[in-house]
Amino acid sequence: MSTSIDMELKQIKTRLIARREELNDLVSVSEESRDPVELDQTRVGRLSRMDALQNQAMSLETGRRRQAELERIEATLKRIDKGDFGYCLNCGEDIAPKRLQLDPTLPMCIDCASYAS
Numbered sequence: 001m002s003t004s005i006d007m008e009l010k011q012i013k014t015r016l017i018a019r020r021e022e023l024n025d026l027v028s029v030s031e032e033s034r035d036p037v038e039l040d041q042t043r044v045g046r047l048s049r050m051d052a053l054q055n056q057a058m059s060l061e062t063g064r065r066r067q068a069e070l071e072r073i074e075a076t077l078k079r080i081d082k083g084d085f086g087y088c089l090n091c092g093e094d095i096a097p098k099r100l101q102l103d104p105t106l107p108m109c110i111d112c113a114s115y116a117s
């Protein structure tokens with residue numbers, strides 16, 4: 001492995017670990033505020049009750065997305081440690097560096113990814 005790639009991997013790893021910490025913080029914050037939906041009957045009418053429920057559904061969805069991103073980050077960090085990073089999980093070809101710069105957690109090359117979706 002050349003030095004420049006090694007440097008890049010370190011940067012990607014640092015970036016991923018920072019992002020993981022950020023997500024972990026967000027996840028624990030939203031867990032505190034998730035339940036129960038507050039129902040102050042004196043102030044909150046029917047519409048705002050629906051708003052509250054909608055907000056709750058949205059924060060659940062956001063939480064799920066964050067969880068999925070966390071899992072992708074974990075998997076990517078493992079691939080970096082094993083030396084598998086940068087290779088398509090499906091066909092084993094190199095993933096285009098531009099693609100990885102955009103999102104290092106992408107597990108597949110562009111051909112396989114467009115095939116899968």
Ligand SMILES: [Zn+2]
Nearest residue numbers: 088091109112
């Ligand atoms: Zn592929």
